[in-house]
Amino acid sequence: MKLSENIRSENLPQTLINKFEGPVLFSYVWWVLMKTQERGIKTLYFLSRDGYLLKEIAQEFCNRFALPIECRYLYCSRVSLRLPSYHLIGEKSYYFLLESGCYITFKKIMKQINLTDEESKIVCSDCEFSWKEKDRVLGKKEFQELSKRLKNSSAYKELVMKKSKEAYQTTSEYLRQEIPLDSPKIAIVDSGWLGSMQFFLSQLLHSMGFQGEIEGFYFGLYKSPSDPQNGKYNAWYFDTNTNIRGKAEFCNNLFECLLSAPHGMTTKYSYRDNKFMPVLEPAQNYSSFFYREKKLLQYTRNRLETTIFQFFQENEQKSETQKLIKRYMMYPTKQEAKYYGDLRFSADITESSISSLASPDKELLQNCLISRRILSFFKISKKNRPIPYWPYGAIAFLPEWKKWWYRKNVYWWEWMRCQIMSKNS
Helix, strand or coil: CCCCCCCCHHHHHHHHHHHHHHHHHHHHHHHHHHHHHHCCCCEEEEECCCHHHHHHHHHHHHHHHCCCCEEEEECCCHHHHHHHHHHHHHHHHHHHHCCCCCCCCHHHHHHCCCCCHHHHHHHHHHCCCCHHHCCCCCCHHHHHHHHHHHHCCHHHHHHHHHHHHHHHHHHHHHHHHHCCCCCCEEEEEEEEECCHHHHHHHHHHHHCCCCCEEEEEEEEECCCCCCHHHCEEEEEEECCCCCHHHHHCCCHHHHHHHCCCCCCCEEEEEEECCEEEEEECCCCCCCCHHHHHHHHHHHHHHHHCCCCCCCCCHHHHHHHHHHHHHHHHHCCCHHHHHHHHCCEECCCCCCCCCEECCCCCHHHHHCCCHHHHHHHHCCCCCCCCCCCCCHHHHHCCCCHHHHHHHHHHHHHHHHHHHHHHHHHC
């Protein structure tokens, strides 16, 4: 692919908003509002933090076209919705609590249920695990062995249920305050991927007496959630039925960084100033947020001046979105990779470990080779093999003669991974 843009660094953020971020997010929000209008939905709940800028863009649409839709923002996260739900879903909790991944330590596992050091030591003793090793990164087999011990630990199970019930009290009050439980339908908007936020929100709301339906709107879904009790799932750019190519060229980690917010992750809820409020972690990627927000909304307003709301061409918009994603996510210039690669990201739901999105780290890039990925996937390798959060971005730092080979390795792996996920849905 020919990359003809040669942009001076001081103009790069503005150019990326006008040519990439703005058009992609504009099309997604336009689609959400078209579907909302068609279905007679009057209120949209944008889930934090990915929903912050999406809500701002949606509000510009509503103002411009006088749409009878209320855009609301719901403070939540996987952490804040999972913990209070565990006592509602029983044994299924351990599927989420003991997910595999890189950089897993005993202390991070304990942090998922907000255990103090004293409580963690009790679990440590019950599992015959050395407290001195609490911060050591576990290998795959070590993590599997520890997971078995935790599932059989009465101390761990009792603390999971105890912490879950405690968190449920304030979480349910916050949700009751924000969402009318007598609504026939609740519509939420988020980035997407696996649909777990809707699952946990459904568990919580139904336990509180909600009898309506939840409908979710997402940029993309790698899996198709099957339980109808959790509501409907709608995806804009990709789902399990769409072409694998678009998913293999896409990087959800980069997309989440584009959807930053001026606040940190919601960890729990507390009662203060006569209402229930979210408790927030310090913000990441905060320094550039307000500039990006201002320029993105400026782009939105300018484009809305020449937009006719009902003239939404879905296939045309998707085709344009795919071209932009391939160009900027799969084939970034070195300059663009440096700009986006400096953004901070964490794959850990507690955000215990945060690092840059992409960097010229040779070892991480070696782990992108498909031979290593297969060894890791089928658990043949004993090592954890972390890769860059945005592999295509890291590849942009390589010499030209190496880029093709590494891109092909990343693409082939993503293609296979998406195939497997689609078949398992």
